[in-house]
Amino acid sequence: MFSLSEENYLKAIFHLEQTYKEGVSTNALAEEMETKASSVTDMVKKLSEKKLVIYKKYQGVKLSKLGRDAAIEIIRKHRLWEVFLVEKLNFNWDEVHDVAEQLEHIHSEKLINELDKFLGFPKRDPHGDPIPDSAGNFIASNKTLLADLVIGDSGICVGVKDSSAAFLQFLDKNHISLGKEIKVLEKEDFDKSMLIDLQGNELRISSLISENLYIKIS
Amino acid sequence: MFSLSEENYLKAIFHLEQTYKEGVSTNALAEEMETKASSVTDMVKKLSEKKLVIYKKYQGVKLSKLGRDAAIEIIRKHRLWEVFLVEKLNFNWDEVHDVAEQLEHIHSEKLINELDKFLGFPKRDPHGDPIPDSAGNFIASNKTLLADLVIGDSGICVGVKDSSAAFLQFLDKNHISLGKEIKVLEKEDFDKSMLIDLQGNELRISSLISENLYIKIS
DNA sequence: AAATAAATTTAGACTTGTCTAAAAAAAGGA
DNA sequence: TCCTTTTTTTAGACAAGTCTAAATTTATTT
Numbered sequence: 374m375f376s377l378s379e380e381n382y383l384k385a386i387f388h389l390e391q392t393y394k395e396g397v398s399t400n401a402l403a404e405e406m407e408t409k410a411s412s413v414t415d416m417v418k419k420l421s422e423k424k425l426v427i428y429k430k431y432q433g434v435k436l437s438k439l440g441r442d443a444a445i446e447i448i449r450k451h452r453l454w455e456v457f458l459v460e461k462l463n464f465n466w467d468e469v470h471d472v473a474e475q476l477e478h479i480h481s482e483k484l485i486n487e488l489d490k491f492l493g494f495p496k497r498d499p500h501g502d503p504i505p506d507s508a509g510n511f512i513a514s515n516k517t518l519l520a521d522l523v524i525g526d527s528g529i530c531v532g533v534k535d536s537s538a539a540f541l542q543f544l545d546k547n548h549i550s551l552g553k554e555i556k557v558l559e560k561e562d563f564d565k566s567m568l569i570d571l572q573g574n575e576l577r578i579s580s581l582i583s584e585n586l587y588i589k590i591s
Numbered sequence: 592m593f594s595l596s597e598e599n600y601l602k603a604i605f606h607l608e609q610t611y612k613e614g615v616s617t618n619a620l621a622e623e624m625e626t627k628a629s630s631v632t633d634m635v636k637k638l639s640e641k642k643l644v645i646y647k648k649y650q651g652v653k654l655s656k657l658g659r660d661a662a663i664e665i666i667r668k669h670r671l672w673e674v675f676l677v678e679k680l681n682f683n684w685d686e687v688h689d690v691a692e693q694l695e696h697i698h699s700e701k702l703i704n705e706l707d708k709f710l711g712f713p714k715r716d717p718h719g720d721p722i723p724d725s726a727g728n729f730i731a732s733n734k735t736l737l738a739d740l741v742i743g744d745s746g747i748c749v750g751v752k753d754s755s756a757a758f759l760q761f762l763d764k765n766h767i768s769l770g771k772e773i774k775v776l777e778k779e780d781f782d783k784s785m786l787i788d789l790q791g792n793e794l795r796i797s798s799l800i801s802e803n804l805y806i807k808i809s
Numbered sequence: 810a811a812a813t814a815a816a817t818t819t820a821g822a823c824t825t826g827t828c829t830a831a832a833a834a835a836a837g838g839a
Numbered sequence: 840t841c842c843t844t845t846t847t848t849t850a851g852a853c854a855a856g857t858c859t860a861a862a863t864t865t866a867t868t869t
Binding site: 376378408409411412415416419430431 | 855858859860864
Binding site for chain 3: 596649
Protein backbone atom coordinates (compact mmCIF):
# COMPACT_ATOMS: atom_id res chain seq x y z
CA MET A 374 0.00 0.00 0.00
CA PHE A 375 0.95 3.62 -0.47
CA SER A 376 1.15 6.37 2.10
CA LEU A 377 -1.40 9.14 2.25
CA SER A 378 1.10 11.54 0.80
CA GLU A 379 2.09 9.22 -2.02
CA GLU A 380 -1.55 8.72 -2.93
CA ASN A 381 -2.16 12.46 -3.05
CA TYR A 382 0.81 12.95 -5.34
CA LEU A 383 -0.35 10.19 -7.68
CA LYS A 384 -3.78 11.74 -7.89
CA ALA A 385 -2.35 15.19 -8.52
CA ILE A 386 -0.05 13.93 -11.28
CA PHE A 387 -2.96 12.10 -12.88
CA HIS A 388 -5.03 15.29 -12.97
CA LEU A 389 -2.17 17.42 -14.27
CA GLU A 390 -1.39 14.93 -17.02
CA GLN A 391 -4.72 15.84 -18.62
CA THR A 392 -3.27 19.31 -19.21
CA TYR A 393 0.47 18.59 -19.51
CA LYS A 394 0.56 15.46 -21.62
CA GLU A 395 4.31 15.75 -22.23
CA GLY A 396 5.06 15.47 -18.53
CA VAL A 397 4.18 17.32 -15.37
CA SER A 398 6.67 19.93 -14.21
CA THR A 399 7.91 20.15 -10.66
CA ASN A 400 6.45 23.61 -10.24
CA ALA A 401 3.04 22.65 -11.59
CA LEU A 402 2.94 19.75 -9.18
CA ALA A 403 4.10 21.94 -6.31
CA GLU A 404 1.28 24.37 -6.97
CA GLU A 405 -1.32 21.60 -7.23
CA MET A 406 -0.10 20.04 -3.98
CA GLU A 407 0.24 23.40 -2.25
CA THR A 408 3.82 22.64 -1.30
CA LYS A 409 7.33 23.65 -2.29
CA ALA A 410 9.21 22.51 -5.39
CA SER A 411 11.94 20.96 -3.27
CA SER A 412 9.40 18.78 -1.48
CA VAL A 413 8.05 17.69 -4.84
CA THR A 414 11.50 16.69 -6.05
CA ASP A 415 11.97 14.54 -2.94
CA MET A 416 8.64 12.79 -3.31
CA VAL A 417 8.98 12.31 -7.05
CA LYS A 418 12.29 10.55 -6.47
CA LYS A 419 10.58 8.25 -4.02
CA LEU A 420 7.71 7.51 -6.39
CA SER A 421 10.24 6.87 -9.12
CA GLU A 422 12.11 4.33 -6.98
CA LYS A 423 8.81 2.59 -6.40
CA LYS A 424 8.22 2.48 -10.17
CA LEU A 425 5.05 4.53 -9.86
CA VAL A 426 6.32 7.34 -12.09
CA ILE A 427 8.79 7.91 -14.88
CA TYR A 428 11.18 10.62 -13.85
CA LYS A 429 14.41 12.06 -15.15
CA LYS A 430 15.98 15.08 -13.54
CA TYR A 431 14.79 18.41 -14.89
CA GLN A 432 12.42 16.60 -17.26
CA GLY A 433 9.14 16.49 -15.41
CA VAL A 434 7.26 13.39 -14.38
CA LYS A 435 4.76 10.95 -15.88
CA LEU A 436 2.77 8.15 -14.33
CA SER A 437 3.83 4.59 -15.09
CA LYS A 438 1.17 1.93 -15.72
CA LEU A 439 1.44 1.01 -12.04
CA GLY A 440 1.10 4.62 -10.94
CA ARG A 441 -1.81 5.28 -13.26
CA ASP A 442 -3.69 2.24 -11.99
CA ALA A 443 -3.16 3.38 -8.43
CA ALA A 444 -4.31 6.90 -9.26
CA ILE A 445 -7.43 5.63 -10.98
CA GLU A 446 -8.29 3.49 -7.98
CA ILE A 447 -8.04 6.52 -5.71
CA ILE A 448 -10.20 8.58 -8.07
CA ARG A 449 -12.72 5.74 -8.18
CA LYS A 450 -12.95 5.82 -4.42
CA HIS A 451 -13.19 9.59 -4.26
CA ARG A 452 -16.04 9.73 -6.74
CA LEU A 453 -17.98 6.80 -5.29
CA TRP A 454 -17.84 8.39 -1.86
CA GLU A 455 -19.10 11.65 -3.37
CA VAL A 456 -22.09 9.83 -4.79
CA PHE A 457 -22.71 8.21 -1.41
CA LEU A 458 -22.58 11.54 0.40
CA VAL A 459 -25.00 13.21 -2.00
CA GLU A 460 -27.39 10.33 -2.62
CA LYS A 461 -27.55 8.81 0.83
CA LEU A 462 -26.40 11.40 3.35
CA ASN A 463 -28.05 14.59 2.07
CA PHE A 464 -24.84 16.41 1.21
CA ASN A 465 -25.01 19.13 -1.40
CA TRP A 466 -22.56 18.86 -4.31
CA ASP A 467 -20.54 21.75 -2.92
CA GLU A 468 -20.01 20.01 0.43
CA VAL A 469 -18.59 16.68 -0.62
CA HIS A 470 -15.06 17.43 -1.68
CA ASP A 471 -13.21 17.69 1.63
CA VAL A 472 -14.85 14.62 3.12
CA ALA A 473 -14.26 12.57 -0.04
CA GLU A 474 -10.59 13.63 0.09
CA GLN A 475 -10.38 11.82 3.40
CA LEU A 476 -12.52 8.83 2.49
CA GLU A 477 -10.58 8.14 -0.71
CA HIS A 478 -7.64 6.93 1.39
CA ILE A 479 -9.50 4.15 3.18
CA HIS A 480 -7.98 0.83 2.17
CA SER A 481 -10.43 -2.00 1.64
CA GLU A 482 -11.24 -3.61 -1.63
CA LYS A 483 -14.41 -5.15 -0.27
CA LEU A 484 -15.55 -1.79 1.09
CA ILE A 485 -15.30 0.02 -2.19
CA ASN A 486 -16.77 -2.76 -4.30
CA GLU A 487 -19.70 -3.18 -1.94
CA LEU A 488 -20.19 0.58 -1.87
CA ASP A 489 -20.24 0.58 -5.67
CA LYS A 490 -22.89 -2.14 -5.64
CA PHE A 491 -24.87 -0.39 -2.89
CA LEU A 492 -24.99 2.78 -4.99
CA GLY A 493 -26.09 0.86 -8.10
CA PHE A 494 -22.78 1.09 -9.97
CA PRO A 495 -23.06 4.81 -10.76
CA LYS A 496 -21.26 6.01 -13.88
CA ARG A 497 -20.76 9.63 -12.85
CA ASP A 498 -20.16 11.56 -9.65
CA PRO A 499 -22.25 14.58 -8.57
CA HIS A 500 -20.03 16.92 -10.63
CA GLY A 501 -20.49 14.89 -13.79
CA ASP A 502 -17.07 13.22 -13.69
CA PRO A 503 -16.90 9.58 -14.78
CA ILE A 504 -16.38 6.90 -12.12
CA PRO A 505 -13.87 4.16 -13.02
CA ASP A 506 -15.19 0.62 -12.55
CA SER A 507 -13.35 -1.96 -10.47
CA ALA A 508 -11.14 -2.78 -13.46
CA GLY A 509 -10.16 0.87 -13.84
CA ASN A 510 -12.18 1.54 -16.98
CA PHE A 511 -14.28 4.64 -17.32
CA ILE A 512 -16.26 6.34 -20.03
CA ALA A 513 -14.53 9.12 -21.91
CA SER A 514 -17.02 11.93 -22.02
CA ASN A 515 -17.56 14.06 -25.10
CA LYS A 516 -17.93 17.36 -23.39
CA THR A 517 -17.11 20.90 -24.43
CA LEU A 518 -16.56 24.00 -22.36
CA LEU A 519 -19.57 26.31 -22.63
CA ALA A 520 -17.10 29.05 -23.55
CA ASP A 521 -16.24 27.15 -26.75
CA LEU A 522 -19.81 27.03 -28.08
CA VAL A 523 -20.88 29.49 -30.76
CA ILE A 524 -24.08 31.49 -30.97
CA GLY A 525 -27.00 29.20 -31.69
CA ASP A 526 -25.36 26.10 -30.20
CA SER A 527 -27.26 24.29 -27.53
CA GLY A 528 -26.66 21.29 -25.33
CA ILE A 529 -27.05 19.95 -21.86
CA CYS A 530 -24.94 20.71 -18.87
CA VAL A 531 -22.88 17.60 -18.04
CA GLY A 532 -20.12 18.67 -15.70
CA VAL A 533 -17.98 21.29 -14.03
CA LYS A 534 -14.29 21.95 -14.43
CA ASP A 535 -13.94 23.89 -11.21
CA SER A 536 -15.64 22.04 -8.39
CA SER A 537 -14.94 24.53 -5.64
CA ALA A 538 -17.76 25.20 -3.22
CA ALA A 539 -17.88 28.85 -4.31
CA PHE A 540 -18.45 27.99 -7.97
CA LEU A 541 -20.97 25.27 -7.21
CA GLN A 542 -22.91 27.59 -4.94
CA PHE A 543 -22.97 30.19 -7.69
CA LEU A 544 -24.46 27.60 -10.04
CA ASP A 545 -27.05 26.61 -7.43
CA LYS A 546 -28.04 30.24 -6.95
CA ASN A 547 -28.57 30.62 -10.70
CA HIS A 548 -30.40 27.30 -10.95
CA ILE A 549 -27.76 25.81 -13.21
CA SER A 550 -27.45 22.09 -12.57
CA LEU A 551 -26.38 18.97 -14.42
CA GLY A 552 -28.89 17.79 -17.02
CA LYS A 553 -30.30 21.22 -17.79
CA GLU A 554 -30.43 22.52 -21.34
CA ILE A 555 -28.50 25.62 -22.29
CA LYS A 556 -28.56 27.58 -25.54
CA VAL A 557 -26.09 30.31 -26.48
CA LEU A 558 -27.98 33.46 -27.50
CA GLU A 559 -25.20 36.06 -27.60
CA LYS A 560 -21.45 36.23 -27.09
CA GLU A 561 -19.77 39.49 -26.12
CA ASP A 562 -16.31 39.81 -27.65
CA PHE A 563 -15.15 42.50 -25.25
CA ASP A 564 -15.38 40.58 -21.95
CA LYS A 565 -16.24 37.14 -23.31
CA SER A 566 -19.53 37.14 -21.41
CA MET A 567 -22.52 35.26 -22.83
CA LEU A 568 -26.25 35.52 -22.88
CA ILE A 569 -27.72 32.06 -22.52
CA ASP A 570 -31.15 30.55 -22.46
CA LEU A 571 -31.51 28.27 -19.46
CA GLN A 572 -34.75 26.38 -19.84
CA GLY A 573 -36.69 29.41 -20.98
CA ASN A 574 -34.93 31.98 -18.79
CA GLU A 575 -32.35 34.37 -20.20
CA LEU A 576 -29.17 34.65 -18.15
CA ARG A 577 -25.98 36.65 -18.66
CA ILE A 578 -22.87 34.86 -17.47
CA SER A 579 -19.23 35.91 -17.27
CA SER A 580 -16.36 34.08 -18.92
CA LEU A 581 -15.26 32.71 -15.55
CA ILE A 582 -18.49 30.72 -15.56
CA SER A 583 -18.50 29.61 -19.18
CA GLU A 584 -14.87 28.52 -18.86
CA ASN A 585 -15.79 26.10 -16.08
CA LEU A 586 -19.01 24.51 -17.26
CA TYR A 587 -19.04 21.46 -19.51
CA ILE A 588 -21.76 20.99 -22.11
CA LYS A 589 -22.68 18.02 -24.25
CA ILE A 590 -23.68 19.59 -27.53
CA SER A 591 -26.99 18.31 -28.86
CA MET B 592 -8.22 18.25 15.63
CA PHE B 593 -6.05 15.42 16.83
CA SER B 594 -3.59 13.31 14.90
CA LEU B 595 -4.32 9.72 13.98
CA SER B 596 -1.88 8.55 16.60
CA GLU B 597 -3.30 10.76 19.31
CA GLU B 598 -6.80 9.50 18.54
CA ASN B 599 -5.68 5.90 18.80
CA TYR B 600 -4.06 6.55 22.16
CA LEU B 601 -7.20 8.25 23.49
CA LYS B 602 -9.31 5.32 22.39
CA ALA B 603 -6.91 2.81 23.94
CA ILE B 604 -6.81 4.69 27.25
CA PHE B 605 -10.60 4.85 27.26
CA HIS B 606 -10.85 1.09 26.81
CA LEU B 607 -8.20 0.33 29.43
CA GLU B 608 -9.85 2.62 31.96
CA GLN B 609 -12.76 0.16 32.11
CA THR B 610 -10.31 -2.34 33.62
CA TYR B 611 -7.79 -0.06 35.38
CA LYS B 612 -10.02 2.55 36.97
CA GLU B 613 -7.19 3.89 39.15
CA GLY B 614 -5.15 4.87 36.11
CA VAL B 615 -3.69 3.14 33.08
CA SER B 616 -0.07 2.04 33.39
CA THR B 617 2.51 2.76 30.74
CA ASN B 618 3.08 -0.93 30.11
CA ALA B 619 -0.61 -1.73 29.78
CA LEU B 620 -0.96 1.05 27.25
CA ALA B 621 2.14 -0.09 25.40
CA GLU B 622 0.70 -3.57 25.07
CA GLU B 623 -2.69 -2.29 23.90
CA MET B 624 -1.04 -0.01 21.32
CA GLU B 625 1.45 -2.69 20.27
CA THR B 626 4.32 -0.32 20.84
CA LYS B 627 7.15 0.24 23.34
CA ALA B 628 6.80 1.77 26.79
CA SER B 629 9.17 4.59 25.85
CA SER B 630 6.94 5.58 22.95
CA VAL B 631 3.98 5.60 25.29
CA THR B 632 5.75 7.91 27.72
CA ASP B 633 6.47 10.33 24.88
CA MET B 634 2.91 10.37 23.63
CA VAL B 635 1.38 10.57 27.08
CA LYS B 636 3.47 13.67 27.76
CA LYS B 637 2.13 15.20 24.59
CA LEU B 638 -1.47 14.35 25.43
CA SER B 639 -0.91 15.77 28.89
CA GLU B 640 0.34 19.07 27.48
CA LYS B 641 -2.80 19.20 25.38
CA LYS B 642 -4.90 18.65 28.51
CA LEU B 643 -6.37 15.44 27.12
CA VAL B 644 -5.06 13.29 29.97
CA ILE B 645 -4.02 13.61 33.58
CA TYR B 646 -0.49 12.36 33.95
CA LYS B 647 2.15 12.39 36.66
CA LYS B 648 5.41 10.55 36.19
CA TYR B 649 5.33 6.92 37.28
CA GLN B 650 1.66 7.24 38.21
CA GLY B 651 -0.17 6.06 35.13
CA VAL B 652 -2.59 8.09 33.06
CA LYS B 653 -6.29 8.99 33.11
CA LEU B 654 -8.44 10.77 30.55
CA SER B 655 -9.50 14.34 31.31
CA LYS B 656 -13.05 15.45 30.47
CA LEU B 657 -11.70 16.77 27.18
CA GLY B 658 -9.90 13.51 26.42
CA ARG B 659 -12.88 11.39 27.38
CA ASP B 660 -15.19 13.39 25.12
CA ALA B 661 -12.77 12.98 22.24
CA ALA B 662 -12.45 9.24 22.88
CA ILE B 663 -16.23 8.82 23.00
CA GLU B 664 -16.59 10.65 19.70
CA ILE B 665 -14.08 8.30 18.08
CA ILE B 666 -15.86 5.28 19.51
CA ARG B 667 -19.17 6.65 18.25
CA LYS B 668 -17.73 6.89 14.76
CA HIS B 669 -16.17 3.44 14.92
CA ARG B 670 -19.41 1.78 15.96
CA LEU B 671 -21.63 3.66 13.55
CA TRP B 672 -19.36 2.67 10.68
CA GLU B 673 -19.53 -0.93 11.84
CA VAL B 674 -23.31 -0.82 11.68
CA PHE B 675 -23.09 0.70 8.20
CA LEU B 676 -20.74 -2.01 6.98
CA VAL B 677 -22.91 -4.83 8.30
CA GLU B 678 -26.36 -3.41 7.54
CA LYS B 679 -25.69 -1.76 4.20
CA LEU B 680 -22.56 -3.28 2.69
CA ASN B 681 -22.99 -6.98 3.51
CA PHE B 682 -20.00 -7.26 5.81
CA ASN B 683 -20.00 -10.01 8.40
CA TRP B 684 -19.40 -8.98 12.01
CA ASP B 685 -15.92 -10.50 11.90
CA GLU B 686 -14.90 -8.36 8.91
CA VAL B 687 -15.71 -4.87 10.12
CA HIS B 688 -13.04 -4.06 12.64
CA ASP B 689 -10.07 -3.14 10.45
CA VAL B 690 -12.11 -1.00 8.11
CA ALA B 691 -13.89 0.75 10.99
CA GLU B 692 -10.48 1.46 12.53
CA GLN B 693 -9.72 3.51 9.44
CA LEU B 694 -13.13 5.12 9.05
CA GLU B 695 -13.26 6.25 12.69
CA HIS B 696 -10.59 8.86 11.90
CA ILE B 697 -12.55 10.69 9.21
CA HIS B 698 -13.25 14.21 10.40
CA SER B 699 -16.69 15.58 9.55
CA GLU B 700 -19.43 16.31 11.99
CA LYS B 701 -22.04 16.39 9.27
CA LEU B 702 -20.87 13.05 7.91
CA ILE B 703 -21.25 11.21 11.17
CA ASN B 704 -24.53 12.79 12.17
CA GLU B 705 -26.05 12.10 8.75
CA LEU B 706 -24.72 8.56 8.87
CA ASP B 707 -26.34 8.14 12.28
CA LYS B 708 -29.64 9.37 10.84
CA PHE B 709 -29.28 7.22 7.71
CA LEU B 710 -28.83 4.14 9.89
CA GLY B 711 -31.87 5.02 12.02
CA PHE B 712 -29.94 6.09 15.13
CA PRO B 713 -28.82 2.59 16.10
CA LYS B 714 -28.19 2.01 19.82
CA ARG B 715 -25.72 -0.87 19.48
CA ASP B 716 -23.05 -2.00 17.05
CA PRO B 717 -22.88 -5.50 15.53
CA HIS B 718 -20.95 -6.80 18.56
CA GLY B 719 -23.56 -5.53 20.99
CA ASP B 720 -21.57 -2.51 22.17
CA PRO B 721 -23.52 0.70 22.83
CA ILE B 722 -23.20 3.59 20.38
CA PRO B 723 -22.83 7.04 21.95
CA ASP B 724 -25.27 9.64 20.60
CA SER B 725 -24.07 12.99 19.22
CA ALA B 726 -23.96 14.39 22.76
CA GLY B 727 -21.71 11.55 23.90
CA ASN B 728 -24.32 9.70 25.97
CA PHE B 729 -24.74 6.00 25.70
CA ILE B 730 -26.69 3.31 27.51
CA ALA B 731 -24.86 1.44 30.23
CA SER B 732 -25.61 -2.19 29.59
CA ASN B 733 -26.32 -4.63 32.40
CA LYS B 734 -24.39 -7.54 31.04
CA THR B 735 -22.53 -10.40 32.70
CA LEU B 736 -19.84 -12.66 31.39
CA LEU B 737 -21.23 -16.08 30.63
CA ALA B 738 -18.41 -17.45 32.78
CA ASP B 739 -19.91 -15.72 35.81
CA LEU B 740 -23.32 -17.38 35.54
CA VAL B 741 -24.15 -20.32 37.81
CA ILE B 742 -25.84 -23.57 36.90
CA GLY B 743 -29.47 -22.98 36.09
CA ASP B 744 -29.02 -19.34 35.10
CA SER B 745 -30.21 -18.34 31.69
CA GLY B 746 -30.21 -15.20 29.59
CA ILE B 747 -29.72 -13.83 26.16
CA CYS B 748 -26.47 -13.23 24.40
CA VAL B 749 -25.94 -9.45 24.16
CA GLY B 750 -22.31 -8.88 23.30
CA VAL B 751 -18.74 -10.07 22.96
CA LYS B 752 -15.70 -8.98 24.95
CA ASP B 753 -13.19 -10.21 22.36
CA SER B 754 -14.22 -9.06 18.92
CA SER B 755 -11.38 -10.65 16.99
CA ALA B 756 -12.30 -12.29 13.69
CA ALA B 757 -11.15 -15.66 15.04
CA PHE B 758 -13.53 -15.55 18.00
CA LEU B 759 -16.45 -14.23 15.99
CA GLN B 760 -15.96 -16.92 13.37
CA PHE B 761 -15.95 -19.52 16.12
CA LEU B 762 -19.28 -18.16 17.35
CA ASP B 763 -20.70 -18.21 13.81
CA LYS B 764 -19.61 -21.80 13.37
CA ASN B 765 -21.40 -22.78 16.56
CA HIS B 766 -24.47 -20.73 15.71
CA ILE B 767 -24.01 -18.44 18.67
CA SER B 768 -25.21 -14.95 17.81
CA LEU B 769 -26.57 -11.89 19.59
CA GLY B 770 -30.15 -12.28 20.77
CA LYS B 771 -30.00 -16.04 21.27
CA GLU B 772 -30.98 -17.59 24.59
CA ILE B 773 -28.42 -19.54 26.58
CA LYS B 774 -28.91 -21.64 29.73
CA VAL B 775 -26.11 -23.00 31.88
CA LEU B 776 -26.56 -26.76 32.36
CA GLU B 777 -23.20 -27.77 33.88
CA LYS B 778 -19.96 -26.15 34.97
CA GLU B 779 -16.73 -28.13 35.15
CA ASP B 780 -14.51 -26.98 38.00
CA PHE B 781 -11.36 -28.55 36.60
CA ASP B 782 -11.07 -26.65 33.32
CA LYS B 783 -13.90 -24.14 33.80
CA SER B 784 -15.69 -25.47 30.75
CA MET B 785 -19.48 -25.33 30.59
CA LEU B 786 -22.32 -27.28 29.12
CA ILE B 787 -24.93 -24.89 27.83
CA ASP B 788 -28.29 -25.11 26.17
CA LEU B 789 -28.36 -22.96 23.06
CA GLN B 790 -31.95 -22.82 21.87
CA GLY B 791 -32.55 -26.53 22.43
CA ASN B 792 -29.09 -27.76 21.48
CA GLU B 793 -26.53 -28.79 24.06
CA LEU B 794 -23.06 -27.39 23.55
CA ARG B 795 -19.85 -27.72 25.55
CA ILE B 796 -17.73 -24.60 25.56
CA SER B 797 -14.33 -23.85 26.99
CA SER B 798 -13.58 -21.07 29.45
CA LEU B 799 -11.98 -19.01 26.69
CA ILE B 800 -15.43 -18.75 25.17
CA SER B 801 -17.45 -18.15 28.32
CA GLU B 802 -14.97 -15.48 29.40
CA ASN B 803 -15.65 -13.50 26.25
CA LEU B 804 -19.40 -13.69 25.80
CA TYR B 805 -21.75 -11.24 27.51
CA ILE B 806 -25.19 -12.36 28.69
CA LYS B 807 -28.16 -10.39 29.93
CA ILE B 808 -29.60 -12.57 32.65
CA SER B 809 -33.34 -13.09 32.32
C1' DA C 810 26.97 33.30 -27.70
C1' DA C 811 27.01 35.54 -23.35
C1' DA C 812 24.14 37.22 -19.76
C1' DT C 813 20.19 36.95 -17.19
C1' DA C 814 16.08 34.77 -15.54
C1' DA C 815 13.44 30.87 -14.30
C1' DA C 816 13.02 26.22 -12.94
C1' DT C 817 14.84 22.46 -10.55
C1' DT C 818 17.71 20.02 -7.45
C1' DT C 819 20.70 19.50 -3.40
C1' DA C 820 22.08 20.16 1.32
C1' DG C 821 20.92 20.59 5.76
C1' DA C 822 17.41 21.25 9.21
C1' DC C 823 12.88 20.46 11.59
C1' DT C 824 8.57 17.76 13.29
C1' DT C 825 6.06 13.60 14.41
C1' DG C 826 6.14 9.30 16.07
C1' DT C 827 8.78 5.61 16.63
C1' DC C 828 12.89 2.77 18.38
C1' DT C 829 17.05 0.91 21.48
C1' DA C 830 19.86 1.25 25.31
C1' DA C 831 20.77 3.14 29.57
C1' DA C 832 19.35 5.46 33.81
C1' DA C 833 16.13 6.21 37.43
C1' DA C 834 12.25 5.17 40.27
C1' DA C 835 9.07 2.01 42.44
C1' DA C 836 7.89 -2.42 44.19
C1' DG C 837 8.83 -6.82 46.27
C1' DG C 838 11.53 -10.26 48.98
C1' DA C 839 14.78 -11.82 52.47
C1' DT D 840 16.44 -2.40 55.71
C1' DC D 841 19.07 -3.68 51.67
C1' DC D 842 19.07 -6.06 47.45
C1' DT D 843 16.88 -7.48 43.32
C1' DT D 844 13.39 -7.16 39.93
C1' DT D 845 10.10 -4.66 37.44
C1' DT D 846 8.37 -0.51 35.62
C1' DT D 847 9.01 3.83 33.81
C1' DT D 848 11.56 7.56 32.01
C1' DT D 849 15.41 9.75 29.55
C1' DA D 850 18.77 10.25 25.94
C1' DG D 851 19.94 9.80 21.49
C1' DA D 852 18.83 7.94 16.96
C1' DC D 853 15.97 7.13 12.84
C1' DA D 854 12.31 7.48 8.86
C1' DA D 855 8.81 10.20 6.52
C1' DG D 856 7.68 14.33 4.77
C1' DT D 857 8.27 18.90 4.89
C1' DC D 858 10.96 23.45 4.81
C1' DT D 859 14.68 27.31 3.61
C1' DA D 860 18.67 28.61 1.39
C1' DA D 861 22.09 27.71 -1.81
C1' DA D 862 23.71 25.49 -5.98
C1' DT D 863 22.87 23.83 -10.48
C1' DT D 864 20.61 23.24 -14.82
C1' DT D 865 17.66 24.84 -18.43
C1' DA D 866 15.40 28.52 -20.90
C1' DT D 867 15.17 33.16 -22.59
C1' DT D 868 16.80 37.52 -24.06
C1' DT D 869 19.69 40.52 -26.30
